[in-house]
Amino acid sequence: MDKYLNIGKSVKKIDATSLVTGAEKFTSDFKFENTLYIVILYSPHSHAEIMNIDTTKAENIEGVVDILHYKNVPRVLHTTAGQGYPEPSPYDTYLFDKKVRFVGDRVALVAANTKEAAVQAKDKIKVDYKVLTPLYNPEKAMENSAQQIHEDDEYAKIPVKYRPDINLAAEVEITLGDIKKGFQKADFIEEHIYRTQYASHCAIEPHAAASFFDERGRLVIISSTQVPFHVRRIVSSVLSIPAGMIRVIKPRIGGGFGGKQEVFLEPLVSLVTWRNKRPAKIILSRKEVFVSSRTRHPTRIRMKTGVENDGTITSLEMDGLMNAGAYGSHSLTVLSNIGAKVLPIFNKIENIHFIGRSVYTNLPIGGAYRGYGATQGYFAFNQHMDIIARKTNQDILEFFKRWHIQEGETSNVFKALGEGKEGVDQIIKSCKLDECIDRGAAAINWYNKRGKRIKSGKDRVKGVGMAVAMQGSGIPKIDMGSASMKMNEDGSFNLLVGATDLGTGSDTILAQIASEVLRIPVEKIIILSSDTDLTPFDVGAYASSTTYVSGSAVEKCARKIAEQIINVASNILKSKKENLLLDMGKVIDIRDKKAVSFEEISLYSLYEQDQFQIQSQASHVSSESPPPFIAQFVEVEVDIKTGRIYVIKFVSAVDCGQPIHPKLVEGQVEGSVVNGISYALWEDYLFDSKGRMTNNRFWDYKIYTATDIPEIETIVVSSYEETGPFGAKSVGEIAINGPAPAIANAIYDATGVRLFDIPFTPEKVYKKIKEAGRT
Amino acid sequence: MEGIFKINGEDKKFFFNSRAILLDVLRENGYTEVKDGCREGECGACVVILDGKLVNSCQVFAASAIGKDIKTVKGLGDIHSPHLIQTAFVESGAVQCGFCTPGMVLAAYHLLKQNSDPTEDEIKRALDGNLCRCTGYVKIIDAVKMAAKKMRKNG
Ligand code: FES
Ligand code: FES
Numbered sequence: 001m002d003k004y005l006n007i008g009k010s011v012k013k014i015d016a017t018s019l020v021t022g023a024e025k026f027t028s029d030f031k032f033e034n035t036l037y038i039v040i041l042y043s044p045h046s047h048a049e050i051m052n053i054d055t056t057k058a059e060n061i062e063g064v065v066d067i068l069h070y071k072n073v074p075r076v077l078h079t080t081a082g083q084g085y086p087e088p089s090p091y092d093t094y095l096f097d098k099k100v101r102f103v104g105d106r107v108a109l110v111a112a113n114t115k116e117a118a119v120q121a122k123d124k125i126k127v128d129y130k131v132l133t134p135l136y137n138p139e140k141a142m143e144n145s146a147q148q149i150h151e152d153d154e155y156a157k158i159p160v161k162y163r164p165d166i167n168l169a170a171e172v173e174i175t176l177g178d179i180k181k182g183f184q185k186a187d188f189i190e191e192h193i194y195r196t197q198y199a200s201h202c203a204i205e206p207h208a209a210a211s212f213f214d215e216r217g218r219l220v221i222i223s224s225t226q227v228p229f230h231v232r233r234i235v236s237s238v239l240s241i242p243a244g245m246i247r248v249i250k251p252r253i254g255g256g257f258g259g260k261q262e263v264f265l266e267p268l269v270s271l272v273t274w275r276n277k278r279p280a281k282i283i284l285s286r287k288e289v290f291v292s293s294r295t296r297h298p299t300r301i302r303m304k305t306g307v308e309n310d311g312t313i314t315s316l317e318m319d320g321l322m323n324a325g326a327y328g329s330h331s332l333t334v335l336s337n338i339g340a341k342v343l344p345i346f347n348k349i350e351n352i353h354f355i356g357r358s359v360y361t362n363l364p365i366g367g368a369y370r371g372y373g374a375t376q377g378y379f380a381f382n383q384h385m386d387i388i389a390r391k392t393n394q395d396i397l398e399f400f401k402r403w404h405i406q407e408g409e410t411s412n413v414f415k416a417l418g419e420g421k422e423g424v425d426q427i428i429k430s431c432k433l434d435e436c437i438d439r440g441a442a443a444i445n446w447y448n449k450r451g452k453r454i455k456s457g458k459d460r461v462k463g464v465g466m467a468v469a470m471q472g473s474g475i476p477k478i479d480m481g482s483a484s485m486k487m488n489e490d491g492s493f494n495l496l497v498g499a500t501d502l503g504t505g506s507d508t509i510l511a512q513i514a515s516e517v518l519r520i521p522v523e524k525i526i527i528l529s530s531d532t533d534l535t536p537f538d539v540g541a542y543a544s545s546t547t548y549v550s551g552s553a554v555e556k557c558a559r560k561i562a563e564q565i566i567n568v569a570s571n572i573l574k575s576k577k578e579n580l581l582l583d584m585g586k587v588i589d590i591r592d593k594k595a596v597s598f599e600e601i602s603l604y605s606l607y608e609q610d611q612f613q614i615q616s617q618a619s620h621v622s623s624e625s626p627p628p629f630i631a632q633f634v635e636v637e638v639d640i641k642t643g644r645i646y647v648i649k650f651v652s653a654v655d656c657g658q659p660i661h662p663k664l665v666e667g668q669v670e671g672s673v674v675n676g677i678s679y680a681l682w683e684d685y686l687f688d689s690k691g692r693m694t695n696n697r698f699w700d701y702k703i704y705t706a707t708d709i710p711e712i713e714t715i716v717v718s719s720y721e722e723t724g725p726f727g728a729k730s731v732g733e734i735a736i737n738g739p740a741p742a743i744a745n746a747i748y749d750a751t752g753v754r755l756f757d758i759p760f761t762p763e764k765v766y767k768k769i770k771e772a773g774r775t
Numbered sequence: 776m777e778g779i780f781k782i783n784g785e786d787k788k789f790f791f792n793s794r795a796i797l798l799d800v801l802r803e804n805g806y807t808e809v810k811d812g813c814r815e816g817e818c819g820a821c822v823v824i825l826d827g828k829l830v831n832s833c834q835v836f837a838a839s840a841i842g843k844d845i846k847t848v849k850g851l852g853d854i855h856s857p858h859l860i861q862t863a864f865v866e867s868g869a870v871q872c873g874f875c876t877p878g879m880v881l882a883a884y885h886l887l888k889q890n891s892d893p894t895e896d897e898i899k900r901a902l903d904g905n906l907c908r909c910t911g912y913v914k915i916i917d918a919v920k921m922a923a924k925k926m927r928k929n930g
Contacts, residue, residue, distance in 0.1 A: 204820055
């Protein structure tokens with residue numbers, strides 16, 4: 001018999017039918033009487049001071065109601081990063097500033113009765129700029145002569161290194177052991193520089209926010225956000241509106257991937273509503289999403305290792321330089337994760353030095369993006385290890401198995417490096433990475449393909465590559481999720497959670513967890529999420545936290561409900577509590593098989609005797625962040641005459657603990673993999689000499705479509721994480737880490753050519769092949 | 776200007792600006808199941824079936840669609856009686872955020888009307904104009920296969 005009723009079952013996703021029939025509402029679908037439409041005027045300059053703004057002509061356009069800019073908005077330094085309080089990102093942003101720092105920085109907004117009027121008026125605003133020298137090259141950002149992008153009075157909320165005077169948005173450094181000694185012991189040194197580029201999340205729903213006053217004069221914000229509670233807090237502090245006056249609702253949201261963990265539109269709509277006492281709405285265009293929302297931070301990562309001839313790594317130095325872009329949102333924590341999520345996987349390396357710097361440039365703003373630094377770090381790490389394994393004549397699979405962290409082990413890095421500050425010590429309780437490696441290798445037919453350089457056409461040759469990764473499950477001792485629950489008279493339950501379903505299916509996952517505890521079908525759980533008035537607090541959807549952290553809160557909450565149900569049942573049945581069991585909507589006495597239904601229990605508790613509402617609440621903070629593990633394999637075909645890469649097959653074998661909903665697990669992996677391949681081969685931001693992004697449309701920022709995908713196989717290797725709800729860990733981000741390095745390693749396997757920069761465009765690949773004389 | 780459109784079988788009269796695009800006119804009049812993802816003809820979220828053809832409604836002037844037959848995803852089925860293609864999407868796990876879904880479902884519907892037994896390649900090509908960033912397309916392709924099978928069974 002199956003141990004679980006609902007866990008591990010691909011039950012119907014709760015919102016799937018309503019989504020597929022077009023019944024669900026997204027932010028832009030809400031309509032209000034008398035709405036003000038907002039458009040934003042952006043800077044045409046990379047770096048400039050605004051000498052004056054003249055809005056007279058714009059105000060004269062019929063239908064224009066309000067125009068906001070640096071002269072008439074509250075001047076409050078804040079960060080737009082939707083993180084916990086106090087945010088680890090620097091306070092370096094105003095609603096509108098006197099200075100603009102990249103092409104696409106906001107200068108003013110127009111609110112008008114129609115969108116057309118707002119657009120017309122926007123073009124009539126006269127801005128006098130004093131153009132300043134721009135800074136585009138992050139590698140030059142800290143040089144003395146470099147133009148200072150941010151001001152000296154901007155600051156970090158937590159005690160970390162923040163130096164606007166030298167364009168340093170963040171810095172982290174850890175040293176473990178003796179790095180020098182380690183290098184001396186080595187037989188050889190392997191050192192390379194790896195580079196990753198800008199990328200856009202490309203959630204198909206562009207960012208949107210709306211606000212209005214409800215009947216009682218409270219401000220309601222509807223937003224396509226991953227972090228409704230942080231929205232409430234940040235809007236409250238930037239606009240000095242008491243949090244109790246604000247209600248934030250997240251309806252359905254059309255994908256986030258980190259791009260919507262950013263609070264930059266909500267303060268604007270709120271301010272317009274607040275000033276004009278009218279509903280306000282903003283919907284970004286695709287171009288605005290590309291240029292003026294947030295991106296994946298580009299990085300340059302230098303890896304230096306001391307290696308003995310048997311492959312032992314005696315010292316490892318990782319030096320990450322991250323381009324924060326014009327503002328420092330997430331610049332400390334993404335940077336930290338380049339090391340924190342990568343280095344612990346090889347926990348046997350004793351001597352480690354990690355240094356990371358985030359620097360300001362006059363380019364688009366970085367932010368949270370699925371993988372969150374781990375993607376950039378693993379790109380360097382996995383190629384570097386492939387190089388070492390090859391140089392020391394080792395089978396890369398055996399090499400990984402020998403060095404990776406195992407169950408019962410820890411890494412010094414866990415404690416030394418957290419998200420922007422010290423981390424939290426932990427011992428790995430579940431790790432099935434060996435099994436992931438073996439099963440993934442079998443699925444790609446590794447040993448029959450590796451190193452074989454199989455010709456598949458006149459100019460085509462095949463190769464295989466692989467990569468491993470770990471991520472985390474929430475931010476330990478920081479991320480908190482909570483839930484409340486009550487029982488209805490038919491034995492159904494309302495489950496209220498602050499957790500934020502971005503389309504990942506977390507509403508369904510959380511309902512599964514609650515229903516498993518109560519041993520009832522999932523349909524008996526009525527879930528409502530992400531409404532700051534109705535649901536209890538949750539940090540929101542980021543850091544792969546929802547299943548693990550919010551799920552644990554739901555599990556605790558449901559256990560309390562179960563206890564109350566048992567108490568009432570024991571009164572009704574006159575049975576001892578310890579003899580009672582929950583089973584399919586009934587409580588049964590295991591000795592005499594007497595039973596009472598949930599319905600009867602609920603009616604009894606509500607109407608008959610010692611009346612009370614069966615209800616409960618619980619919060620959860622985890623003291624650790626158990627990593628999921630993954631091994632990813634790819635077979636590619638390289639056209640040596642054109643440099644084109646064809647991905648033939650991609651296999652992921654993932655250990656995410658007990659999968660709560662296997663299909664949703666696969667969905668997370670498949671979505672990450674395709675995004676990852678698209679990032680590895682195609683996606684990039686192109687800029688002209690003035691710092692303008694030139695490919696800001698889907699026409700020329702191509703992402704993968706159905707015809708582009710290779711054969712994709714996902715193997716869910718189940719394990720059991722004792723600290724997680726029903727043994728679960730996370731899976732939302734991890735699978736985006738492997739595609740780029742695995743493909744790079746496969747290209748090498750096919751051609752003997754190494755690509756140290758993503759994306760692997762035909763031009764780059766061809767050039768390398770030509771240089772190596774392999775055409 | 777004004778015009779009558781036959782939307783999901785019902786005649787509807789709308790007033791609109793002569794340069795308005797069909798996407799906006801539909802959304803303003805409550806057909807919010809037609810999604811706006813780029814307004815550039817590149818994402819397919821705004822797809823409708825216009826006189827039997829699959830079109831990006833952001834690339835069509837509303838004026839040019841007057842008198843024509845328009846089908847949105849709501850015209851296939853609703854929450855009480857979803858269309859078999861819609862059920863196949865649900866059962867295959869093809870719906871994550873659901874923003875691309877109305878367009879995907881209509882693209883699938885359009886394909887299956889013409890070809891009840893498509894190959895995997897034909898399915899992929901039929902979905903080529905529709906971007907999805909959540910699913911990696913794997914389960915969407917599964918859904919179309921499942922729907923095709925079911926439709927063939929049902930005759
Ligand atoms: S909105 Fe029409 S194709 Fe994207
Ligand atoms: S399901 Fe989210 S874009 Fe397709």
